[in-house]
Amino acid sequence: MKINVFNNENEVLNGLANYFVEIAAKSIANHGQFSVALSGGNSPKKLYELLSSPLYKDKVEWSKVHFFFGDERYVPLTDPQSNYLMAKKALLEPLGLSYKQVFPVDTSVSPEEAAKKYTVDINYYFAGVKVRFDLVLLGLGDNSHTASLFPHTPVLHDKTVSAKEVFLDNQQVYRITMTAPLINQAHHIAYLVYGEGKAIAVHHVIEDKKDIENYPAQLIKPADGDLQWFLDNSAASLLKK
Numbered sequence: 001m002k003i004n005v006f007n008n009e010n011e012v013l014n015g016l017a018n019y020f021v022e023i024a025a026k027s028i029a030n031h032g033q034f035s036v037a038l039s040g041g042n043s044p045k046k047l048y049e050l051l052s053s054p055l056y057k058d059k060v061e062w063s064k065v066h067f068f069f070g071d072e073r074y075v076p077l078t079d080p081q082s083n084y085l086m087a088k089k090a091l092l093e094p095l096g097l098s099y100k101q102v103f104p105v106d107t108s109v110s111p112e113e114a115a116k117k118y119t120v121d122i123n124y125y126f127a128g129v130k131v132r133f134d135l136v137l138l139g140l141g142d143n144s145h146t147a148s149l150f151p152h153t154p155v156l157h158d159k160t161v162s163a164k165e166v167f168l169d170n171q172q173v174y175r176i177t178m179t180a181p182l183i184n185q186a187h188h189i190a191y192l193v194y195g196e197g198k199a200i201a202v203h204h205v206i207e208d209k210k211d212i213e214n215y216p217a218q219l220i221k222p223a224d225g226d227l228q229w230f231l232d233n234s235a236a237s238l239l240k241k
């Protein structure tokens, strides 16, 4: 595991954008394409806008990139809460990508069916080879969740390489998430975490005792891939080392 700490939000975004470019080039050189699972929420929006900006848009062979989602809110894909819609506006549409390159979660069916269909889509994409994303981007909630692996939810104990539905009691909403075993098969996993509001969660996940019920992001340990954290000083401010 490598922890990259940057002076501020702008520098951490550029740091991860450069890493994205590097892994994309290596993946395409190695096997002709780059499969990436995007994270949702607020933090990555600026990363996606940076990647589709004149600063970075010509640094990636976008036609060879295939986009999945590490998790999705169980809302219509036109809903402001949708991770797909956020990525579409910030990255996919500005780059003029073909819909064939993007694999959204089908939230028009039941949560359980949406998860099953997404699992089929992922397995179909990797047909004949091991399900291994080239890169999984992750964020971190201030309660130490990542993707939609939330504290005290059954999915934390799911050993299958799949996508599963999760019901969040406190929000009374469903989400669809990749399981930890699926994420952990990735070649590369990168957390993007910035802002002082995340400092305690970063400390819990990286340095605190093992407690996956309360700090689910501790589940993320790539089997034989590379895990990197991209933090700004504020998010890293409670790290002792």
Ligand code: 6PG
Residues within 6 Å of the ligand: 039, 040, 041, 042, 043, 044, 070, 071, 072, 073, 083, 138, 139, 140, 141, 142, 145, 146, 147, 148
């Ligand atoms: C989501 C994300 C989720 C996110 C964290 C942090 O769908 O919300 O996938 O895991 O990364 O909740 O979100 P912020 O970046 O908005 O703080």
